[in-house]
Amino acid sequence: MLSEMPDTLISDTVRRYRHTHYRHTKIVATLGPATQSEEGLTRLINQGVDVFRLNMAHGTGEWAIEVTKRIRQTSDKVGRHVAVMMDVKGPEIRTGVVEQPIELVVGNRIRLQASSNPAPDDLDCPCVSVNYPDLARDVKVGATILIDSGLIRMRIMDKDDDGILCEVETPGMLTSRRHINLPGVHVNLPAVTEKDKHDLQAGAEAGIDFVALSFVRTAADIRTLQAYLKEIGSNARIVAKIEDQAGVQNMEEIIRESDGLMIARGDLGIEIDYHKLPLVQSQLIAACQSEGKPVIIATHLLESMIQSPMPTRAEVSDVSNAVREQADAVMLSGETTTGAYPFESVEVMKNIIRSIEPTVSRSLNSLITLREPKAKMLRSAALLAQELGQAGIVVFTRSGFLAYVLASLRPRGVPIYAFTDAEDTFNQMLLLWGVEPFLMEFSDDPDVTIANATERLRQSDWVTPGSWLVVITNVLAHGKVVDSLQLRQVEATPPAGST
Incomplete structure (x- = not known):
């Protein structure tokens, strides 16, 4: 049965929303402790959020079912529907448990142990486990390895079958389960992990609308997810997250195979030269517009608003640029999950969009090829x-x-x-x-x-x-x-x- 929205249920807030500037650019908000209550959802829906993102890196399948049900019920009460996107964790390389934080200074050496075998007896430096057994096989001596979102940079000095020896180039404090980036390395990890499968089963039960697939490297990754979604009876559309060099290199085939793209600038900004990120963002947006696929700009859009009631001027310019390039949507992450000003962040996003959209060229998209x-x-x-x-x-x-x-x-x-x-x-x-x-x-x-x-x-x-x-x-x-x-x-x- 169709769940049509009776006009009598449309709130005054929603009616006023319709009579303001017609907003083309959609807003995606990630749910978390700051916003996942019924009161928080009600406020975000009334503010005009279009899609709620469930970040499964910090959630369980049971949580996804519970919060999706709450979203649907709240939408019915408010009189405005929103979509639900499950962002699966995907394959990750992380360090293991560290009993005490390790202070690393420039020139220090540290071993990353990739196997379950014991570290060498004569080791004269700290040794930390890694959850990726093929690490030593995939990397080359002299290559760069980045830990904790790129905060710690190291150079690979030597390797053996069980691990690698690195020299610290950028100091930092190493704690447990820190994310590892290997720029330019094609890692041998599955596109859909066992955790992802469990979460997707819950998502299918809950009736999610989109699946954001992390660390998409080739079109084959999309096909793997397509087959699994078909197997579990889900009609969710697939949004490919571009987060590394392989994804950028294979952007055309990935865009053609997927239903949309998310430019996940956090990991992507670590994987490529930081000064090239704006150029790659523009290339990815243009490639999506050429294929007629939606594109979401994500990560750090209003990062300072996690702790501040006002954005930085650089953040305002960043969001403005995404609107001028006519991305389909802009996304809030930490701002609306654990931030102190989640609702203010949405208002800031709306205000920027409202100011910038009328200044964008009225020319239609000339990149797309219309075949039919x-x-x-x-x-x-x-x-x-x-x-x-x-x-x-x-x-x-x-x-x-x-x-x-x-x-x-x-x-x-x-x-x-x-x-x-x-x-x-x-x-x-x-x-x-x-x-x-x-x-x-x-x-x-x-x-x-x-x-x-x-x-x-x-x-x-x-x-x-x-x-x-x-x-x-x-x-x-x-x-x-x-x-x-x-x-x-x-x-x-x-x-x-x-x-």
């Missing part, structure tokens, strides 16, 4: 709606294809109203740039479906009498169903035939 005739008709619809001004586009879709194409065209200033009778598709369209999805039964008569959609928009204050809608729909002509582009004006009273 109907997709080319959508470009005409986007141009027409922009020329009309204060107009929206209405499409009807079961797969989401039409919404994906329209979002990829980037018709700035034009709301894209996407109607569907498939609940999965409805939730998944919440991530797309400029798309406002609606869940509604379709009639066998296209005119009745259009009338119902127009009335739904009018009653819920998305459109006002006299405004124009560019409608893409099927019509019956000489006994054949053909695609059509129609121009309709919103009436002050319900359209004839609407139900």
